Amino acid sequence: MTPIILHPTDVLFFRDGRPIGGSLSGHGAAWPMPTVINAALHAALHRAGIRDEVHSHRPGRSGKTSSDDRTRHFGSLQTAGPFPVDPEGNWYFPRPADAVGEEQPVATLFPSPSPGEAMGSLPTPLKYPVVSSRPPSKNAPTKHWLDKSAYEGYLPEPWSTDSVPGSSLADEEFSDSEHYIGIGIDPKTGTQNGVGFYSAQYLRLRDGYGLGILAQGEDKGKSEQPVDLIDRLMEPGRIVVGGQQRNCTSVKGDSGENPLPRGQTLFRNNSSGDDNTPCRVKWTLLSPAVFPAVEDRHSGGWLPNWIDPQSGEVRLLDGPGGKKLERLRRRNPNQRAGQPIKAHLVAALIPKPITITGWALANEDAESQAGAKSTHLAVPAGAVYYFETTNPDEAAKLASVLNWHGEGKATGITNRRSGLFGEKGFGLGVCSNWHPYHKK
Numbered sequence: 001m002t003p004i005i006l007h008p009t010d011v012l013f014f015r016d017g018r019p020i021g022g023s024l025s026g027h028g029a030a031w032p033m034p035t036v037i038n039a040a041l042h043a044a045l046h047r048a049g050i051r052d053e054v055h056s057h058r059p060g061r062s063g064k065t066s067s068d069d070r071t072r073h074f075g076s077l078q079t080a081g082p083f084p085v086d087p088e089g090n091w092y093f094p095r096p097a098d099a100v101g102e103e104q105p106v107a108t109l110f111p112s113p114s115p116g117e118a119m120g121s122l123p124t125p126l127k128y129p130v131v132s133s134r135p136p137s138k139n140a141p142t143k144h145w146l147d148k149s150a151y152e153g154y155l156p157e158p159w160s161t162d163s164v165p166g167s168s169l170a171d172e173e174f175s176d177s178e179h180y181i182g183i184g185i186d187p188k189t190g191t192q193n194g195v196g197f198y199s200a201q202y203l204r205l206r207d208g209y210g211l212g213i214l215a216q217g218e219d220k221g222k223s224e225q226p227v228d229l230i231d232r233l234m235e236p237g238r239i240v241v242g243g244q245q246r247n248c249t250s251v252k253g254d255s256g257e258n259p260l261p262r263g264q265t266l267f268r269n270n271s272s273g274d275d276n277t278p279c280r281v282k283w284t285l286l287s288p289a290v291f292p293a294v295e296d297r298h299s300g301g302w303l304p305n306w307i308d309p310q311s312g313e314v315r316l317l318d319g320p321g322g323k324k325l326e327r328l329r330r331r332n333p334n335q336r337a338g339q340p341i342k343a344h345l346v347a348a349l350i351p352k353p354i355t356i357t358g359w360a361l362a363n364e365d366a367e368s369q370a371g372a373k374s375t376h377l378a379v380p381a382g383a384v385y386y387f388e389t390t391n392p393d394e395a396a397k398l399a400s401v402l403n404w405h406g407e408g409k410a411t412g413i414t415n416r417r418s419g420l421f422g423e424k425g426f427g428l429g430v431c432s433n434w435h436p437y438h439k440k
Contacts (some may be wrong), residue, residue, distance in 0.1 A: 003253030087208030125312030263430030
């Protein structure tokens, strides 16, 4: 994945799904969703004039063709982010939901398996409530963003005593919200639409700060030579991001090191090595995730589609399965089939959902339907899921399919565990150990 840093030349406008008009101010100063950045890069590739150089494809999968006769381009593009980047090049990530009340990130909320803490209102399949280990406080909220060092300091092995320095960042330290008055424009005529005036918020980043994204894409050219989409994307040196055609200068970073924090890959039962206790794995989201409902089999929402809604059993395999296994065995008949992972979800800490939506303008060259896009409720970044496994080997298997980097330290992104929009950077997470809270 190639790091790209976008530096705005003016204020940015990232409108959410709420209407603008009358007493309703346009809420456009929020940090942008990954879908917005992915759409901006797709639009930039179309503006680059290389559509005739790469192969196109029809909608559909598994050999089935959709009734939609439009073709699609640049299907290999994958992105992640955006994340704030400071003038020194440090990337920042959303603070985990269980690390509150401290300047340096440490977990202060823990699942409590004690019978006295049992709560009958927990949704199925959760077993343990998540409780605070600190007394109530009225202190100011903690800073929302952590740099890589601080985040990896939040994810140490539980038997490690090494302290990792790091820094945190509040929204007001790198951005401001500005209000402006505008007039409604008819997109067909480019003139005032007769509706009147509106008020909107705009996001202004402080000097030196940027939006950090990761991008990857290589399409097969019509001359059978691969076309590096990222190199072609960076040629103009600018990308239009968000609403109202706001320009950002683009700077390509070093693709040798991935700036995302890395999760834990090796586990023990606990610090004393007692094998009679379950081995515990915590999965923390770096980016939002969308888990849609699956007919009458799974309600989706906050609960991942790969978890049994009744028992909490993890349905992921530790290797390829189904049709992917068939494809791999055509090249390697000895390819090992993925095996079930013996792990269960026992607790979760989920902040309020965020709304993912959008609007596509009518365009003869558009590759999607004009009008409103589907609205989804996403689990926000920072959400925490707690699992119990039977032994350290099963814990390592679970981490290998939940960590964004898989088993090793790859520069690319291996796992995107969102039910939708994985190619846009949804569902990235990191694993670590956790221990239960018991009253003394």
